[in-house]
Amino acid sequence: MIVLLDQRRLPAEEVELLCTDVPALVEAIRTLAVRGAPLLGIAGAYGVALAAARGFDVEEAAGLLAGARPTAVNLAYGVRRAARAYEEALKNGADGVRAAAVALAEARALHREDAEASARMAAHGLTHLEELLPGGGYRVLTHCNTGALVSGGGGTAFAVAAAAHGAGQLRRLWVDETRPLLQGARLTAYEAARAGMAYTLLTDNAAGSLFAAGEVDAVLIGADRIAADGSVANKVGSYPLAVLARYHHVPFIVVAPTTTVDLGTLEGAAIEVEQRPGHEVTEFSAPAVAGVTAEPGAGAPAAPLGTQAYNPAFDVTPPELVTAVVTENGVVSPVTRTGLAELCAGQGKGTGSGQG
Numbered sequence: 001m002i003v004l005l006d007q008r009r010l011p012a013e014e015v016e017l018l019c020t021d022v023p024a025l026v027e028a029i030r031t032l033a034v035r036g037a038p039l040l041g042i043a044g045a046y047g048v049a050l051a052a053a054r055g056f057d058v059e060e061a062a063g064l065l066a067g068a069r070p071t072a073v074n075l076a077y078g079v080r081r082a083a084r085a086y087e088e089a090l091k092n093g094a095d096g097v098r099a100a101a102v103a104l105a106e107a108r109a110l111h112r113e114d115a116e117a118s119a120r121m122a123a124h125g126l127t128h129l130e131e132l133l134p135g136g137g138y139r140v141l142t143h144c145n146t147g148a149l150v151s152g153g154g155g156t157a158f159a160v161a162a163a164a165h166g167a168g169q170l171r172r173l174w175v176d177e178t179r180p181l182l183q184g185a186r187l188t189a190y191e192a193a194r195a196g197m198a199y200t201l202l203t204d205n206a207a208g209s210l211f212a213a214g215e216v217d218a219v220l221i222g223a224d225r226i227a228a229d230g231s232v233a234n235k236v237g238s239y240p241l242a243v244l245a246r247y248h249h250v251p252f253i254v255v256a257p258t259t260t261v262d263l264g265t266l267e268g269a270a271i272e273v274e275q276r277p278g279h280e281v282t283e284f285s286a287p288a289v290a291g292v293t294a295e296p297g298a299g300a301p302a303a304p305l306g307t308q309a310y311n312p313a314f315d316v317t318p319p320e321l322v323t324a325v326v327t328e329n330g331v332v333s334p335v336t337r338t339g340l341a342e343l344c345a346g347q348g349k350g351t352g353s354g355q356g
Ligand SMILES: CSC[C@@H](O)[C@@H](O)C(=O)COP(=O)(O)O
Pocket: 032, 035, 036, 037, 038, 072, 143, 144, 145, 146, 150, 155, 156, 157, 183, 221, 222, 223, 224, 234, 235, 236, 313
């Protein structure tokens, strides 16, 4: 059984969700009970282990899990890792029980590695911030949710903000509410409050006036997939922030483990962007506050009945708008194909510029 903290219910309730089979986990992934790129990878790997332990068809389970959400490359990566470990074990003569144990061990290894990656990203990210903006006292704007809720450890972008906070260098965390599912308001504000950070919530469309007022020193965001050319797919609303940041000469820093870099996707245009149901936009609440169903009609109307909605879950920021990509292997800045590939191969410098 997989036990998840049901993120749909936060911040109102801390409720566990028990997934006893793969369809339940797929539903949890689709409805964002479990979400965020690195955690999706971990959940996917555990899902394969669950399928193996329960005697389900592992190949079919892997297909269902990997296809539950298309943009976050970590999901397919985690599923593939556990499925490969399982298949290898069978090939080497293990019986089903032993092979299931191998798949579980692989999921646990991924979980551990992700926690380690978080800690290293936090350290590299803070050093990079200090290099870019000597003097500290950062006012950081972030989007969506990138903390411990999305990771085996402290997370990605939020982990850097938390490191700055721990070093007494975070003056304020500006938290975008992140329409329509409010990952910023519900989850990042929840994590910031628990961490004792000075934070302020804003509507996504208030970011422009915040930049104009000179109140943002840096943008820190995560990523769901980074293409080989450095294009960054992240929660919808990230790209407009990158444009604002460039206009206002503010660093736009992406923090993600190398497992989020997909060298097989050559450029941003090739990234599949998940399109989500329109009722997430046309109704207030669903699925976050409406409980565990993600059915149309569960929330209060935000628009006249029958209104069409455009609801991409992610957008893609081109590499020229990204100041730096921070990974567990170091930092690439400016963002180049070669620099990214070197980081993925573990050849990055600790901090400072990758080679372009
Ligand atoms: C490390 S978190 C990076 C991204 O996964 C995060 O910013 C994000 O966009 C999550 O989207 P979500 O749709 O909530 O899964």
